[in-house]
Amino acid sequence: MSATAHVQGDGHAPDHSKRDFLKLVAASGAAIGVGSLAWPLIDSMNPSGDVLALSSVEFDLAPVPLGQAVTVVWRGKPVFVRHRTPDEIKTAEAVKLSELGDPQLDSDRVKAGHEQWLVVVGICTHLGCVPLGNKSTDPRGDFGGWFCPCHGSQYDVSGRMRHGPAPANLAVPPYAFMSDTRIKIG
């Protein structure tokens, strides 16, 4: 604001602080107004009610052959369900936490009593490609789990990140066993 108080005919200096205050109030009122108008527009781009409505899928484990994984679609995303061999389970459990980039025990990634089943979201935590390794003939990387063709990330049989550039383990979705051979994801 202009610092030179310019004197008016009637001898009173104009009250600049009052005017500044009014301008501030007007401007912040307008900013709040525009903001509250903009919010509905922006929020309409967020997931809508029907998308959010928790969809869940049930899946029958019986046909999944030992040593292989299948892909289930849940909320539009691939979920890997892997039938692990006893050897694989043993290797996964033996890994020391200090060897891991994103330390997590194998037992925290499976359901107790169902260690042969690994359920993970099949999306590479680097930039979102779908890693290879569901079939035993796929490249599975040096750790026997999955290999991401995009930038070479490698995951072990617990879906844990073992070689970058991925920063984290494959995510475990919420799921529960309905029976020994049936799970419900979501």
Added chain:
Amino acid sequence: MVGLHKSEFKNPVINWVDTRLPLFTMMTKEYGVFPTPKNFNYFWNFGALAMINLMIMIVTGIFLAMNYNASTAGAFDSVERIVRDVNYGWLLRYVHANGASMFFIVVYIHMFRGLYYGSYKKPRELLWMIGVVILLLMMATAFMGYVLPWGQMSYWGATVITNLFSAIPVVGDYIVTLLWGGFSVDNPTLNRFFSLHYLMPFVITGVVFLHVVALHITGSNNPLGIEPKSSQDTLPFHPYYTIKDSVGMCVYLMVFAALVFFAPDYLGHADNYTPANPLVTPAHIVPEWYFLPFYAILRSVPSKLGGVIMMFGSIAILFVLPWLDTSPVRSAKFRPIYRQLLYVFVVVCITLGVAGGKPPEGIWVVIGRVCTAYYFLHFLVILPLLGKLEKPLPLPESIANPVLTPIGGGPLPGGAMAKPMEKM
């Protein structure tokens, strides 16, 4: 004219930009210090309101389009999903739908202002004609927009309006097939309507720009209809009219909000909540309220081609209005007979609107025909003759000095009462 602009802005960044692209200078010239007649009444708010309305339509429309599905199988459901599931989708949809109504309310008042104060007369003829172009574009946009939800009214409205073109001799049917992209209103029609409905508002924006450029060449008319003569007659646009426009904007937004929040479907038709069915026409089909007067004209003529010609003619006639009105006096304030006949004309237009909303039977047919005849009579007979026959009241000398002689001189023009600005 090559060379850098000499910018007067103190801020170095603004000055740097302004020197190379004098946008700031332009904004100051056109919206800051722009000399504006000092006697505007609130009718002069409606151009700015139309501009705001256009922006509201574009913004809500873009966000609606993010969730809209332009296919006969998905359109209706996607609109229902917008209203029920999309965050604030109900708000977006009802602001957009009622925004169309608000737009026509605002523009019809804006045009009435032009008729009352003679804003279409020399030198503002082209400004007025550009306005009529905007009106036509708005109508096309609104019509195609109404088709998008793909309800029964959408479908049958689209069928009836596109079939208007079949009235054209020889090529009519080919044109209709071309519009449809098939042999009835169907998926291709819906797709192209969506494409065009998205495009047209930006075309309107461009034409509004021309409208404003033309306005700033001639300068605004004013309630007295006389040209400003000196700086005594004008005020800088900012802050005087930015503030006056803001007051009007608040009232406008209150009306708009009342519609959206308390009566979102008041101006709509329940039939449009039934999905389109190409095999069943609703019992009573009517267009949106803002098309009703034109619809009444269409139905008043017992001939297919005749009705279509009269309907388009009722708008086309506005293009030549500046030459039909032969009176040199602009403002109806000084034209006692014109003023009364203009009110008659407005009543006739409203009656046409009412008639257009009724089933075409009995007395409404007669009323529709009488009003249609009067509509054209007003432009083609009354205006040309009145200019020659009517004796206008004496015009004031200037805006700042509104009264000719203190005694007599007719009623004191209300808008001219504004006191001369006291010098600070």
